[in-house]
Amino acid sequence: MDGWTVGLIVMFAVGLAVIVFGALSDRRKNRRAVSEMLSPPPRTIPRLPADAARPRYVSALQARRVTEPRPALNDDQQRRLAQQLKAADTVHVRIGFASDAFVTDEPTARAVLDHPRILVCAEPIMAIRELIGVLEHMITDRTPLVVVAPMMAPEVLDTLEVNHLQRAVDVVAILSRDPVPTDVIVQATGATLISRVDLQTGYLSDHELGRCARWVSDRRSSYIVGSLSGRTDEDHQP
Template identity: 45%
Template sequence: MVMVVVLVVALALTVYGALHDRALNRRRAAEMLGPPARDIPNLPSDAPSPAYVTEAQARRRPETARDTLGERDRDAEGTVEVAAGHASADFATDTRTGTAVLDAPLVLVCEGGVGTIRELLPALEHAIRASRPLVVVAPSIAPDVLGTLEVNAIQGLVPGVAVLADDAVRAEIASLSRAVPVDATDRRSGWTDPAAFGRLARWTSTRTSSRLTPAASLSSAEVAE
C-alpha cells in the first residue's frame, strides 16, 4: 500500500513538473517575441507597441512582391556586362531565374571592404529619401552587414543589391555609372557626398554577372516607370 502511494505521489510530481516547465517555456517564448518591458525613447505613450519578427519571417518576401524579369527582359542600347553579380540569392527580384532587376538605381562604389552597417547608413538614408534602389559595390562585405542589406531588399525597405567585385570591375562600374569611389574613412565619418553616387537607367544581375544600362540609354519615361 505504501509503495502504491509513493508511486502515485511520484507520478503526480512528474506531471506537475512537466506542466510547469511547459508553461514556463511558453512564457519565456512570449517574452522573447514581445516588445521590451521598458519605455522606448521618443515613442508616444498612445502608440502601438513595435512588432518583432523572427529571422525566418524577415527573410520571407511580402505577398505583394512580384517577379519583375518578365517586365524587364530586354537590354537597352549601350548596356555593358561586367563579371560580378549580386552577392546573395536573396537579392533576386525574380525568384524563378535568380535575377535582380533595378530601375534607376543609385550606385555606391566602395574602396576597401565594408565592415559595419554604420558605413552604409548615409547611403541607405539617401536612397530612401530619393525613393531609389541602391547598389553597393565593394571588395568585401561583413556577413552581418550583408544580412542587413538582404533583409532590407527582401522586405522592400531599401530595394537593391550588394556586389562583391575586384579593383578592375569596381573601376569599370564606377566609370559606367559615373560614381566616385568612397573610401572607408569617409564612409565611417557618417556622411556620404550625394555627388559620389553613380546613376544608371537599369541594373540587371545574376550571381555571376551584371548588366549596366547607362542613364542616357533609356528615355526619361522608361527610367521613371
C-alpha cells in the same frame, strides 16, 4: 498511537510540504528566467506616448518571408532588356550579386534595377551603421541602390537582403576583391570610390554616387545599361 509516532508523522508531513513548495518555487523561478532570456530587453522609446502600441519584434524567418512578390518582366520588357544587354554602350563586368535574395525577376533569376544610385566602397563594410545614411536617403526617395564592396560582414549582407525582400528599398550587393571590375564600375557610372572613414562619419553626398539607366545582375555577371563609358572589364585585361 504513541506520541513519538505522531510527532514523526507530523515531521514527515512538514518536510514533504517544504520539498514540494521548494520544487514549485524553483519551477516558477526557472520559467521566469527562461521567459526573461527569450523576451526582448525592455527599452524606453523617446517621445512614445504611454498608451501607444509597442513595436513588435520580427523574427528572422518572418523578415525573410516575401509578402509582396515583385512582378516578373512581361514579354515586351524581356525583349527590351535583351536588346539593352547587347547594346554597344552597355558595360559588362564579370561579377554577380552576392545573394539570390536580390533577384527581382524570378523567371530569369536576375536583379533588374532602373535608375539606381551606385555606391562603390574601397574597403570592406563591417557594420550596417556605415550604410544607414545612404539607405535612409534611398528609402525616402524610393531610389534603387547598388552597393559594391570588397566584402561585407554577414549582418550587413543580411540587413540588405531583408530590406530588399520586404521592399523597403530595391538593392543589390556586389562583392569583389578584384580591383579591375571595381575600376570599370567607377568609370562606367561616374561613382567616387568611397573610403570606410567617409562611410563611418556619414560624409557622403549624392553626387559621389554613380548613376546608370539600368543595372542588371545575375549570379555571375552584371551589366551597366546606359553607362558613361562603353568599356568592359575585358578591355582592362593585359
